[in-house]
Amino acid sequence: MSDASFETACHRSVRALQLAALPLERLDLPPPTILDTPAGRFYRLDPSCLERLAAITWRRLQFGFPLAYLQELASLLTSPSASDLDRFVLRQLLANARASADGIYPTCQDTGTAILYGWKGDRIITDSPDDDRFHFERGMLSAWRDSKLRSSQLLPLAGAAERNSGDNSPLAAELYTTKGDCYELILLAKGGGSANKSRLWQETKALLEPARLRAFLADAINDLGVSACPPYGLALAIGGQSAEQCLSAVKLASLGALDALPTAAGDGPWRDLVTEALLLELAASSGWGAQFGGTAMARSARVIRLPRHAASLPVGLGLSCAAHRQLHARIGPDGLWLESVAEAADIDRLLADVDRSLAGGRQPQANSGRPADVSACPPDSATPATGAVGGHRSAADLPAVNLDDWTPGAPLTAALTDLRAGQLVRLSGSVILARDAAHARLRRLLAEGKSLPDWARFPLYYASPTETQEGCVIGSLGPTTARRMDGYVAELMQVGCGRLMLGKGERGTACAEACREHGGMYFAAVGGAAALGARDHVSAALLLDWPELGMEAVRRVTLKDLPALVAIDAQGNDYYNRLPTNAPEKETP
Structure with a gap:
């Protein structure tokens, strides 16, 4: 009999990590009490x-x-x-972690779906009828x-109707029974942007x-883009008995939960280090x-090989994503334990180490991500700096753009x-927060022949x-995936609305074409830096419309x-389409 069970391998990996690799600290909660019975202890x-552990962890x-x-x-950040531009974004993400560590602003505005994995030993008994x-x-x-935190869960009603649960319920939980006297847990919050990048293909042995x-993997990586807030922790699973x-292996691997799997082929699941390096x-x-x-x-990259059916x-x-939010917990005879996180002082020391490393001679390399036509961008704005270190400019030195100098709806x-596409700037002035539901409602108003609210002419x-x-x-505030709004752009611009847009990640060709035709622009902000965005970059906020x-x-x-970043300029030039991945000469016929 092969000891190749995926479920068993997962639990072994989680247990090994919790016992040997992860920094767990004991919580001030009462441990389980001993109950001796004829059947054993x-x-x-x-x-x-359980309730207090969950509240503390989340x-x-x-x-x-x-x-x-x-x-x-x-x-x-310090890699040669x-x-x-890498350094600029990474410095923003580290500064965001420091801003969030004070306990006021969550690291990301998408506080996510609450998910829990648990492996409960059969010697642990919860004293509850529930x-x-x-x-x-x-x-x-x-x-x-x-x-x-933000309530993001929508409940299905009749037809196309939905409503927000109002409290972020329900919890998505997968609980398994195992042998032993320990209860191993992983608790996480998963945002929509990264979850939307999950992919499944049905391939052949070829x-x-x-x-x-x-x-195949080169195409898959290229298709991911950047709208899910890299740097990514990539997870690939090849095989599976279903x-x-x-996909379960993908999810657990992305959490690092399968890191302790064997790294050599055997009868069961294993980590393919060679393909990890390739990714x-x-x-x-x-x-x-x-x-x-x-x-x-x-x-990081994790590649898991799994047993499979011969025909599949x-x-x-x-x-x-960059908002990598999961923690391990363990309950056993010795108490309740939870993975520790960096304190504010730890992050301050880390940032100081980064500064010393850069100042010590690791100068930024040429920006491999600048537009192909570098002459289209002023040299000093095409290569933005990461901070006031070693002579590099800070974000405060970027060109300033005051959105209030533009009359909404006018050219x-x-x-x-x-x-020009590829420039980094500093944006100030009034913008309207409007995303998926608001755009759908604007489209409905247009379809009904009604005029749009005046605020739709402002930068969105x-x-x-x-x-x-x-x-x-305001609470933590950062951009959501802009591409989801692509289908609305042309309709809105045709009636003088939505000419200036701010979001995260790349857009489709329809957005660039609409900008070229109607004189619009799209700016991309750093995704995953919502605590920093709220604390340092918002001076006023007002609930304006559609509170429901x-x-x-x-x-x-x-x-x-x-x-x-100026991602699409008023001439329709798309910065992301000029990266090496998408350059025309690299496209496959």
Whole structure:
């Protein structure tokens, strides 16, 4: 009999990581009590401990990162191969982690779907008539309520109707029973942007030939783009006894939960280190970089090989974004333990180390992510700096663009039309927060022959914040994936609306064509830096319209020096289409 069970291999990996590799700290919660019976020794767990553990964990992961993760970002930032634009984005992400560590602003505005994996030993007994998921969800709800996190879950109603659950329920939980006296857990918050990049293909054995696999993976990496907030933790699964098992392996691998699998082929699941190195190579050479072009598209890669049916070769690809929010927890006879996160002082030291490294001679390399026609961009704005280190400029030195100098609905000013794709600028002035639901409603108004609200002529920022903490202007605020709004752009521009857009990631050709035809522009902000965006770059906020849309209600926000990339200029030039990946000479006929 082969010991090749995927479920068993997953649990072994999680247990090995928790016992040997992860920094777990004991929580001040009562341990399980001993219960001796004729059937042996059991451990009785007070259900309130599950609730408190869940509440503590989900709050901790919304405001902090494990130090090892931040060290990965720092390593990318100081790498000799990093482009100037890579360094700029990575410095923003580290500064965002520091801003969030104060416990006021969550790291990302998309505080995500609450997800839990658990492997419960059969010697652990929860002293409750309710199942464990009930108690974990109560703790999750407490964390969302007390920390003013964003409720993002929509419940299906009849037809196309939906409503927000209002409290981010339901919890997505997968709980398994195992042998033993320990309860291993992984709790996470998964945002929509990274989840939307999950892919599944049904292939054949021919794909395993090295040349074909390399070409397949190169296309898959190129198709990911940057709208899910790199640097990514890439996860690939090859095989699986079902499509569901393949994608489950992708999800767990993206969490690092399968890191302790064997690294040599055997009877069961194993980590393919050779293909992991290939993924990192392909990501670095793609040109996408850490959002704005360069080499830092990926911070890690995991490739899992799985048993499969002879007639099927499922292949799954997924990722974890820059808002890498998951923590391990363990319950056993010795108490309740939770993975630690970096304190503010730890991040300060890490940033100081980065500064010393750059000042010590690791100068930024030529920006591999700049537009192909470099002459179209002023030299000093085509190669932005990462901070006031070693003579490099800070974000405050970027060219300033005051959006209030433009009359909404009028042709763009010369100050805007003179900007070229590939420039970094500082945006200030009034913008309207309007994303998916608001755009759908605007389209419905047009279809009904009705006029659009006056605010639709203002610059549209595709974003929705977390709830506002007392004494703050706004909750965490960062861009959502702009490409989801592509289908609305031409319709809005035809009636003088939505000419200036702000979001994250690349757009489709329809957006660039609309900008060229109607004189519009699209700016891309750094994704995954919502705490920094709210704390440092918003000076005023007002609920303006459609409050019934909940998190997607329309708001007017005043920006203050928000760094952004001119991604599509008023001539329709698309910066992202000029990266090495998408250059015409590299396209396959």
